[in-house]
Amino acid sequence: MPKPNKRQVAIGLLGPMLDSGKGTTRWERWRPTVSLFQHEDLAIDRFELLFEPKFTALKTIVSDDIRSVSPQTEVREHQLHFADAWDFQDVFGGLHDFCRSYAFNPDEEDYLVHITTGTHVAQICLFLLTESRYFPGKLIQTAPPTKWGSGPGSYGVVDLDLSKYDRLASRFDRETRESTSLLKSGIETRSDTFNRLIERIERVAVASKAPILLNGPTGAGKSHLARQIYELKKSRRQIAGPFVEVNCATLRGDGAMSALFGHVKGSFTGAASDRPGLLRAADGGLLFLDEIGELGTDEQAMLLRAIEEKRFLPVGSDKEARSDFQLIAGTNCDLPAAVAGGRFREDLLARINLWTFALPPLRERREDIEPNLTYELERFAQREGVKVAFNREARERFLAFAIGGDATWIGNFRDLNAAVTRMATLAAGGRITVETVAEEVDRLRRQWASTSLRDAGRASDDECLGSVLTNDAMEKIDRFDRVQLAEVIRVCRQSRTLSDAGRTLFAASRAQKAKPNDADRLRKYLARFGLDWEKACEG
Known part of the structure; x- marks a missing residue:
């Protein structure tokens, strides 16, 4: 139903077949356009009647009949020229032009678009233009009475804003x-x-x-x-x-x-x-x-x-x-x-x-390592036909390593897949033990260390420092400090956060401190060379 502070406006096409009728016998017919105004619970303040010039005589009869059954309704008439009422391009173009020229005022008026009359092509076009909000309103469809001559029939209103339909939205x-x-x-x-x-x-x-x-x-x-x-x-x-x-x-x-x-x-x-x-x-x-x-x-x-x-x-x-x-x-x-x-x-x-x-690297998705670990075990079972699982302590130890700062996951999911495949293959009786996990962790650490050395060979210390420091700044740094700073920058670029990088760099000395603050130590070290975390990770 319309809001009490808004005018209700209906828009519809004249139906040359369904709306036809002359003389007093026309009132014995169900005419959808006229019936729209015969419902006591549907008050329409204005009707925009769209018609083709060749149906002018019928338009006059229908307009007069609307005024007779609903005197409070203002009827406005609009000519539309369709070369072929069954040509989609022609009909859509004509209705689209009407939409663009009409002064819609949704703040003050509610709109109902009547889709019972007109060719099937016209009804489809009205639906599409309403769905795309060229007609900023709802659809209304009328139906004849179940018994001949027993009244105006029925009507139904459809709001195409699907977000208002809870069941559809849930679907x-x-x-x-x-x-x-x-x-x-x-x-x-x-x-x-x-x-x-x-x-x-x-x-x-x-x-x-x-x-x-x-x-x-x-x-x-x-x-x-x-x-x-x-x-x-x-x-x-x-x-x-x-x-x-x-x-x-x-x-x-x-x-x-x-x-x-x-x-x-x-x-x-x-x-x-x-x-x-x-x-x-x-x-x-x-x-x-x-x-x-x-x-x-x-x-x-x-x-x-x-x-x-x-x-x-x-x-x-x-x-x-x-x-x-x-x-x-x-x-x-x-x-x-x-x-x-x-x-x-x-x-x-x-x-x-x-x-x-x-797509982010695995080291930036450490919270996803655990569900992916489960997924890789399921893939192994499907591939090999053997179900394998961790015992509780082994799973905890592997996850602690996998999400920790010193797990660089250089090969990303390929490394994780390979690690799971090796551990599952070596699992006696289908159980991955702490010993198997320890062996795999050592293997991954050696593999990543070897890869880091190869990467270091591809980019010299000077090339690494040159990506974050000017030539003048580099000239003021001793050769000893250059080697150390270059390695720090490499670790920063392989780490997800400042804290992760700090834990990797100070892994030995932090164990001797009661309250290690790796992030603060690294921050102060970088500041000695005019760098911060963001700058160190550039390049």
Whole structure:
């Protein structure tokens, strides 16, 4: 019912069939437009009657009849010109033009859009324009009486704001939760930042066919997430073709073009038969190009055209091939920097950068390690057909190490998966013991230390310091202090927080202090060189 302080306005199309009738016998017919004003519990202050000029005579009769049954209702008449009342484009355009020219005043008036009259096309257009809020109101539909001549029939009002329907809202919330759970493989992740990221990806995945770019370090789960996006779209019947995955880092030389775009027989030495290529294999489905930054510039140019035009030339062919696929690209490198360095095409980056999502490394999601540990054990059981579990103390010890500051998880989920696989394989009687955990922890520490040394070899101390200090500042630091400061900066960049970095750097001496304050010690050390936590983590 309308609010008492607002006027009630109805808008409707004249129905040349249902609203027709002449003479006194017309009152024996059920005429939906007139019946709208015969309900005692529905007071309408103004009616906007839309009609085509060829039905002017009928319009006059209906307008007069409305005034006779509802004298308080003001009737306004509007001509609409439809070349073809069954042409969707023509009807939608005419009604849309009316909406744009009409002076709606929702603060003072409530609007009801009558969708009982007009062609089916017109009714669909009225529904769409109301749903999209061009008509800022509700729908009203009338129905004839159950017995002929027994009154004005009935009416029903539909508010298209679905948030007002508790059961529907609950249903959509449940479907959204199911979709995000699918993207997370059913893992009850606890990181608020990661959960918000997945919710955003879910909205984009079901609403858009545009390319998606997943950015994150190796092992952060880009490939797994791409496959889950595919499964989500497939479950919504938004995609029917296959999931095709390729690591671009494995495509080298002349074979890269052939692998992606295919070739024809005889196009080069060794081309003994036609090859369709991965893009054609992904037709109607989803193509995941991991490490897209490793593609050569020629392949990048071909890929851009394939994305934009759905067409490309196989190697050695003068006939274009077609493929309609959705692209998900993955990378662990800085693509804007690659553009600046001439290694990646700026136009391709612009095309795939519409939806970019950065997957955090595992060390920034330590609260998610425990549910992922359970998930990895379940995967092992499915894969090997053997159920394995930790004893309580072993699980506690592994988790204490895994979420601690000195667990760097350089390989991210690949490291976690490998650790669980090793421990489960060595578990006698299906139980992972404290001894097995201790062995695995030592192994991970040696592995990460070795990786850190290799990384240090790739970036010298001076290169490390040069990313946070000016040349003049570096010249004022003794060589001994340079070595120490460079290592401190490396640890900071591998740690999630100032406290985590402090615990790693002062692991030995902190045990001798009654009240260790690792964060404060590290903060004061950095301040000696004019640095703070944020500055140390740059570069």
